[in-house]
Amino acid sequence: xxxxxxxxxxxxxxxxxxxxxxxxxxxxxxxxxxxxxxxxxxxxxxxxxxxxxxxxxxxxxxxxxxxxxxxxxxxxxxxxxxxxxxxxxxxxxxxxxxxxxxxxxxxxxxxxxxxxxxxxxxxxxxxxxxxxxxxxxxxxxxxxxxxxxxxxxxxxxxxxxxxxxxxxxxxxxxxxxxxxxxxxxxxxxxxxxxxxxxxxxxxxxxxxxxxxxxxxxxxxxxxxxxxxxxxxxxxxxxxxxxxxxxxxxxxxxxxxxxxxxxxxxxxxxxxxxxxxxxxxxxxxxxxxxxxxxxxxxxxxxxxxxxxxxxxxxxxxxxxxxxxxxxxxxxxxxxxxxxxxxxxxxxxxxxxxxxxxxxxxxxxxxxxxxxxxxxxxxxxxxxxxxxxxxxxxxxxxxxxxxxxxxxxxxxxxxxxxxxxxxxxxxxxxxxxxxxxxxxxxxxxxxxxxxxxxxxxxxxxxxxxxxxxxxxxxxxxxxxxxxxxxxxxxxxxxxxxxxxxxxxxxxxxxxxxxxxxxxxxxxxxxxxxxxxxxxxxxxxxxxxxxxxxxxxxxxxxxxxxxxxxxxxxxxxxxxxxxxxxxxxxxxxxxxxxxxxxxxxxxxxxxxxxxxxxxxxxx
Numbered sequence: 001x002x003x004x005x006x007x008x009x010x011x012x013x014x015x016x017x018x019x020x021x022x023x024x025x026x027x028x029x030x031x032x033x034x035x036x037x038x039x040x041x042x043x044x045x046x047x048x049x050x051x052x053x054x055x056x057x058x059x060x061x062x063x064x065x066x067x068x069x070x071x072x073x074x075x076x077x078x079x080x081x082x083x084x085x086x087x088x089x090x091x092x093x094x095x096x097x098x099x100x101x102x103x104x105x106x107x108x109x110x111x112x113x114x115x116x117x118x119x120x121x122x123x124x125x126x127x128x129x130x131x132x133x134x135x136x137x138x139x140x141x142x143x144x145x146x147x148x149x150x151x152x153x154x155x156x157x158x159x160x161x162x163x164x165x166x167x168x169x170x171x172x173x174x175x176x177x178x179x180x181x182x183x184x185x186x187x188x189x190x191x192x193x194x195x196x197x198x199x200x201x202x203x204x205x206x207x208x209x210x211x212x213x214x215x216x217x218x219x220x221x222x223x224x225x226x227x228x229x230x231x232x233x234x235x236x237x238x239x240x241x242x243x244x245x246x247x248x249x250x251x252x253x254x255x256x257x258x259x260x261x262x263x264x265x266x267x268x269x270x271x272x273x274x275x276x277x278x279x280x281x282x283x284x285x286x287x288x289x290x291x292x293x294x295x296x297x298x299x300x301x302x303x304x305x306x307x308x309x310x311x312x313x314x315x316x317x318x319x320x321x322x323x324x325x326x327x328x329x330x331x332x333x334x335x336x337x338x339x340x341x342x343x344x345x346x347x348x349x350x351x352x353x354x355x356x357x358x359x360x361x362x363x364x365x366x367x368x369x370x371x372x373x374x375x376x377x378x379x380x381x382x383x384x385x386x387x388x389x390x391x392x393x394x395x396x397x398x399x400x401x402x403x404x405x406x407x408x409x410x411x412x413x414x415x416x417x418x419x420x421x422x423x424x425x426x427x428x429x430x431x432x433x434x435x436x437x438x439x440x441x442x443x444x445x446x447x448x449x450x451x452x453x454x455x456x457x458x459x460x461x462x463x464x465x466x467x468x469x470x471x472x473x474x475x476x477x478x479x480x481x482x483x484x485x486x487x488x489x490x491x492x493x494x495x496x497x498x499x500x501x502x503x504x505x506x507x508x509x510x511x512x513x514x515x516x517x518x519x520x521x522x523x524x525x526x527x528x529x530x531x532x533x534x535x536x537x538x539x540x541x542x543x544x545x546x547x548x549x550x551x552x553x554x555x556x557x558x559x560x561x562x563x564x565x566x567x568x569x570x571x572x573x574x575x576x577x578x579x580x581x582x583x584x585x586x587x588x589x590x591x592x593x594x595x596x597x598x599x600x601x602x603x604x605x606x607x608x609x610x611x612x613x614x615x616x
Contacts, residue, residue, distance in 0.1 A: 021139055021147065022083055022111065023050055024177045029109040029135075031081035035072060037062075039088035054078075060090040066097065075107045085113045086121055099128040105524060106133030114140045126163045130154035131524030132189055137168070145173040151183040156244075156277070156524065159195045186531050192244040197525075199235070200249040200270045201228050201280035204434060205487075212250050216280070219548055222487035224467060225434060226549050227302070227515060231282045233545045234299050234517060234536070241532050249276060254283065256439040259292050267518075268292065274520040278529075282515035283436075288443075294526050297533045298514030300546050304437075307488065308427055308480035310414045310505040320573060323403035332368075332396070339389050340364045346381045368393045414505050419448045422456075422480065422507065429456035430473055432483040433464040440509070449509060456480075467491060475500060482509065486550040493554050502556035 026034060032053035037060055056072055058065045065072060073080070082103070084091060098104060114121040118140055130136065136152040149169035155161030166188075169179040183189065205224030206215040216232035235246065255266020264273045267281050271293040284302070285295055321329065343360040367389050416422055422429070429452055431437050441453050457463040462473060470481035471491040481488070485506075492501065517533065519526050536542045568575075 025111045026081050031079045033078040033080045035082045037084040060088045081109045083111045104130055104134045110136040112138045114138050129157050131157050133524040147171045155192045156195045161195045162193050192242050196245045197277040199246050199278045199280045200251050200267045200276045202251055202254055202267050221490045223490050226486050228281045230300050230549050231280050237536055253435045259288055271520050279518040284513040284515050293518050293521055295516035296529045298516055301512050301514050303485045303512045305506045305508045306480050306482045307506050309477050309503040323400045342385050427480045428460050429480045430462045430465050430470050489551040489553045498557045501554055
């Protein structure tokens, strides 16, 4: 009985010391939720009187924790601290269980009370899944009421990384806790020890005559998908700063359609199955991707736009009808008809003759078209009418000719600025044949984009095409092309004239997207990659590669727009009108010839029928 009381007193004395260390640790880590694992018989109720926050206490072999560990270890917006006494029985089983469930990641702050035998404890700890983001503090009692504090972290456990131990503080019997340093600083954990990380790269836009590494190393002006090349250069900077190596899985595509499946194909499949450590093909953040893998920070901004040569007519109205609106054209037609009617009435009243109505119609329309008339008009009212038509035509012609000249010499206003206006135009739409475009068109719920896809993309053979063909269609005119500007601009610089560049117009299906370096869900590398990438962005290294690989659209040189030539498509409608007129005149001529021959035939037949011979 006396021995039992003596042992309880020793345990209570140790518990008082542990309470003060736990309180010091929670204050240092700013923890507001506490989970404690202890031996049988220890009472932690006194700790709850001084700790502000929620607290859970379990014995080492508590079935309640093992059966519902996900609920207890949920972090959310809490700062969760976990305390465990490694001198207890079943502590090894607890450590292994937490290691298998990845509870040693950066979301949890661990405080471990170790036995005096440090080597035995470290042998057990080194077997756990400790990574670069682990936050584990170990307390070792050296002599009575004297303690030393060690922080333990690893690099990348599943890639053969090492474990690091650093003394960060101490406590003596006569003094409080003295913290000498911390390993939570970025500069302490910026070395991954040369581990080899696995990545996946999509071969979109790769030159098949070169190896994957040669494609990614190239800094030549881009002519196809550029994301993998940009990401490769950023990872090279990370490798130099954090000391690691990489190996690549070569995959043909992103695999966006595999999100939420058990497939390991594509970059998405390997990320969601946690088969790689990072993706070499950057992706934008979308709602469906947030739960599949983690994003670090944006390494580039991608502008995917619809580019086209803006038609001068806006694509909705004939060029030669543009100078006047429909009301003016209606008024002009009414004036010509009224003038013809007046001349016909005057002719009929003065001469009682209606045989020249068609002649006066031709005269009025000829004068309106500024054609001369050499005939004689002796009737004074007819002269007044014709003079009025001439004056009306000359003044009206000034407005018309000024518009046509301005049309040829000055860039017209670009009035196709929205998707609805593009849908109403005569332009056809082509889309770059790449997976993220297919994924966007498949997932979007915007009605106007659905209409564009069905009416403008699927309606012709070039609905999905490569970049070079798409840009050539834009140069030809009558086509719009949806592509990534970073490499579409390369073809524009090579093939477009200055005047054609000035005619280019852009619009977007969605705003510019920031693409991220991606890591698997819960990756220990997420935070250290984030901090390092932020530093690279701050000092301009990432921007250097973005300027090198992402081509800007060449500027419009306004002074070159004055030397404009009339193209065949500008007068195409006139040629069609001329052909229609010639064809109609030939058709009428043939009808008249046939009618003349038939009429002569019947006349001769009637003549022969009644012919009785020649009289002497």
